[in-house]
Amino acid sequence: MQAQIFPGLSLSALPPDTPPVRTEWRDQLRAHLLRLGPQTRLNRFLGASSDATVAGYAARAAPAVLIEARVGGQLCGMAELHVRPGPRPVGEIALSVEDVWQRQGIGAALFDRAVLEARRRGVGDIWIFYLRSNLAIRKISERAGFTRIEDADPAMASAHLGRPAAGEAEAAWNGAPPDSRD
């Protein structure tokens, strides 16, 4: 059963490369990521990351779609859908919810919307990579139908939705956008 969605939550999807191209989203992404608490930041970036690393990520990230979660106009979470184009496009979702807004269904709502946006773009294979200790994203992704895949790194896990193929996680991301696993 999906977590209950926070009342007043609105989600909006921005395709950053669609004209007119705007850049404010980078400032919003940077500010959002810098507001994350230490544990949330650790889980978002799959390891310790300095403010400079986080800001650099926001400056270089090239998501196909950025989804904002707002309550009463206030930004409380963001999801990025990165897509490696090709005859068989591959997607990766990365998301975060600011600490005071967690455990209210916002993460699950963002994740489900990112999957929907991937499907709208014909993305058949969707991945998420996370620390094995991250129970929240494990729950969210498995409820969305993703299959968990053990990683060679004992600290890491990934989950996949789409056309499953054993041992394909690394191959699928070989040559993927370099910023997507920063």
Ligand SMILES: CC(C)(COP(=O)(O)OP(=O)(O)OC[C@H]1O[C@@H](n2cnc3c(N)ncnc32)[C@H](O)[C@@H]1OP(=O)(O)O)[C@@H](O)C(=O)NCCC(=O)NCCS
């Ligand atoms: C993962 C994340 C987005 C979840 O956001 P959220 O808004 O708290 O998620 P939800 O409220 O939709 O919770 C979904 C489920 O996870 C559970 N959950 C949330 N935080 C949890 C935690 N710290 N520990 C255990 N379970 C947790 C919720 O209780 C809920 O389960 P339930 O329905 O059985 O109660 C948020 O924790 C976060 O930003 N984490 C850091 C970034 C990250 O891990 N991103 C994924 C890798 S890119």
